[in-house]
Amino acid sequence: xxxxxxxxxxxxxxxxxxxxxxxxxxxxxxxxxxxxxxxxxxxxxxxxxxxxxxxxxxxxxxxxxxxxxxxxxxxxxxxxxxxxxxxxxxxxxxxxxxxxxxxxxxxxxxxxxxxxxxxxxxxxxxxxxxxxxxxxxxxxxxxxxxxxxxxxxxxxxxxxxxxxxxxxxxxxxxxxxxxxxxxxxxxxxxxxxxxxxxxxxxxxxxxxxxxxxxxxxxxxxxxxxxxxxxxxxxxxxxxxxxxxxxxxxxxxxxxxxxxxxxxxxxxxxxxxxxxxxxxxxxxxxxxxxxxxxxxxxxxxxxxxxxxxxxxxxxxxxxxxxxxxxxxxxxxxxxxxxxxxxxxxxxxxxxxxxxxxxxxxxxxxxxxxxxxxxxxxxxxxxxxxxxxxxxxxxxxxxxxxxxxxxxxxxxxxxxxxxxxxxxxxx
Ligand code: AMP
Ligand code: GLY
Numbered sequence: 433x434x435x436x437x438x439x440x441x442x443x444x445x446x447x448x449x450x451x452x453x454x455x456x457x458x459x460x461x462x463x464x465x466x467x468x469x470x471x472x473x474x475x476x477x478x479x480x481x482x483x484x485x486x487x488x489x490x491x492x493x494x495x496x497x498x499x500x501x502x503x504x505x506x507x508x509x510x511x512x513x514x515x516x517x518x519x520x521x522x523x524x525x526x527x528x529x530x531x532x533x534x535x536x537x538x539x540x541x542x543x544x545x546x547x548x549x550x551x552x553x554x555x556x557x558x559x560x561x562x563x564x565x566x567x568x569x570x571x572x573x574x575x576x577x578x579x580x581x582x583x584x585x586x587x588x589x590x591x592x593x594x595x596x597x598x599x600x601x602x603x604x605x606x607x608x609x610x611x612x613x614x615x616x617x618x619x620x621x622x623x624x625x626x627x628x629x630x631x632x633x634x635x636x637x638x639x640x641x642x643x644x645x646x647x648x649x650x651x652x653x654x655x656x657x658x659x660x661x662x663x664x665x666x667x668x669x670x671x672x673x674x675x676x677x678x679x680x681x682x683x684x685x686x687x688x689x690x691x692x693x694x695x696x697x698x699x700x701x702x703x704x705x706x707x708x709x710x711x712x713x714x715x716x717x718x719x720x721x722x723x724x725x726x727x728x729x730x731x732x733x734x735x736x737x738x739x740x741x742x743x744x745x746x747x748x749x750x751x752x753x754x755x756x757x758x759x760x761x762x763x764x765x766x767x768x769x770x771x772x773x774x775x776x777x778x779x780x781x782x783x784x785x786x787x788x789x790x791x792x793x794x795x796x797x798x799x800x801x802x803x804x805x806x807x808x809x810x811x812x813x814x815x816x817x818x819x820x821x822x823x824x825x826x827x828x829x830x831x832x833x834x835x836x837x838x839x840x841x842x843x844x845x846x847x848x849x850x851x852x853x854x855x856x857x
Contacts, residue, residue: 439501468796578610633695
């Protein structure tokens with residue numbers, strides 16, 4: 433069978449790598465893919481949100497399953513287009529994808545489904561938002577409604593910062609149409625973790641907890657990025673609490689979306705904050721996280737193709753998702769300057785040496801392969817991932833591998849996993 437994987441990040445390399453382990457897979461097509469996917473898949477230079485082009489390709493190549501990595505094609509309706517063409521697709525329809533594509537939609541569904549989340553109001557008028565902010569007082573969080581590449585959230589410590597965020601989003605339209613509406617919500621404090629579940633519309637199968645590192649610099653300082661590292665499990669959400677946590681944040685959403693006639697098929701990702709009053713949902717994503725996907729798939733001790741098919745066809749059972757007991761940790765190596773402007777085209781050395789270490793896999797993200805060499809082509813370049821019996825061991829192995837890899841100006845955080853290690857002590 434041929435499988436089409438949409439996307440070009442470390443997440444998609446991990447998906448292609450894991451899918452390629454199934455012996456019934458003839459060919460994986462990665463659109464557009466990267467240097468890493470080209471090792472196990474055929475890269476095809478189409479845009480990841482060219483819905484018509486993707487469906488035409490899937491038909492022409494007799495693709496048996498479309499696997500969607502990023503959110504943009506889901507929000508644009510790739511799953512609806514596949515359904516129309518009769519091609520099984522792993523990922524929710526455009527209506528359900530609004531859980532990620534619209535913060536106002538997500539908050540409203542959470543309210544309707546009874547999911548614990550920060551108190552909020554939605555505004556499509558800047559003056560109304562400002563008077564609410566002045567009455568409420570800081571701290572507050574201002575969120576652009578639409579997709580803004582992770583940059584549309586401002587945690588405002590003062591009223592002035594919150595008012596400035598409203599001007600930026602609603603008046604200056606710094607994020608374009610994404611800022612036509614905003615959500616203003618109470619600021620929460622606590623440790624964050626990610627909790628992901630495979631879903632078939634009605635049933636779900638849980639993945640173990642994970643923790644991302646969104647800030648660019650050590651100690652969670654500096655600008656927000658797509659994620660500078662991740663590990664699983666996250667001690668802040670231990671296994672004993674998975675089932676109860678799923679009742680809080682996974683099952684109610686599946687039930688509500690099914691009631692609305694849009695059963696959710698794909699990965700439902702709950703971004704949780706563990707406050708003094710228990711876990712609250714900060715956000716939903718409708719796909720695997722990147723880089724959370726890399727450690728999660730390193731731990732998956734089951735056939736990924738079988739799971740994704742079961743989701744697409746509505747016959748998922750929890751026992752299909754088995755995970756190794758070890759911890760996995762992923763360190764992202766970025767180009768100098770990321771998440772701001774950064775150079776491209778630097779040659780990467782040491783990939784084979786790092787990959788050869790026991791329990792290590794180097795997932796490539798912003799890379800391109802040319803003449804047996806690998807060059808950087810993006811901001812997040814590599815996700816060096818390792819398994820260990822403990823989090824400390826996984827961390828030590830991952831950084832041993834990181835030390836073997838080099839390109840000019842390469843940057844990485846040295847403290848991935850430290851919060852979890854401190855908590856496990
Ligand atoms: P979101 O895209 O909604 O997950 O927001 C991105 C990041 O902003 C989260 O990972 C949190 O670190 C932070 N954040 C979002 N909402 C809140 C909130 N209500 N209180 C405090 N921090 C928040
Ligand atoms: N790593 C966070 C995300 O993928 O949204």
